[in-house]
Amino acid sequence: MEALILNLAPTGLLPTRAQTPHVPLRAEEVAADCARYCALGVTMLHLHARAASLTLEDQARARLATNQQLAQRIVDQAAALASADQVRSRLGLAPRP
Secondary structure, three states: OOOOOOEEOOOOOOOOOOOOOOOOOOHHHHHHHHHHHHHOOOOEEOOOOOOOOOOHHHHHHHHHHHHHHHHHHOOOOOOEOOOHHHHHHHOOOOOOO
């Protein structure tokens, strides 16, 4: 059997609790869902960290908290963790303002 890439996007674009009570929003919820699905064979994660506000500072804090939670929960699993800034850098694009 050929290897497959299974990409999980647990947070979607901009879902809210009003739209679905099942969407993970807090860093702990996102990490728990990611760990659960990586154990089932997911090999790539596509995440949008959530913050209380849309300020760059709050968004950066949310990304850091989510990545820290993921690092604690996902060890020795084939999961790719890359922030948008890392991807932009690899593509030779300037970081976001």
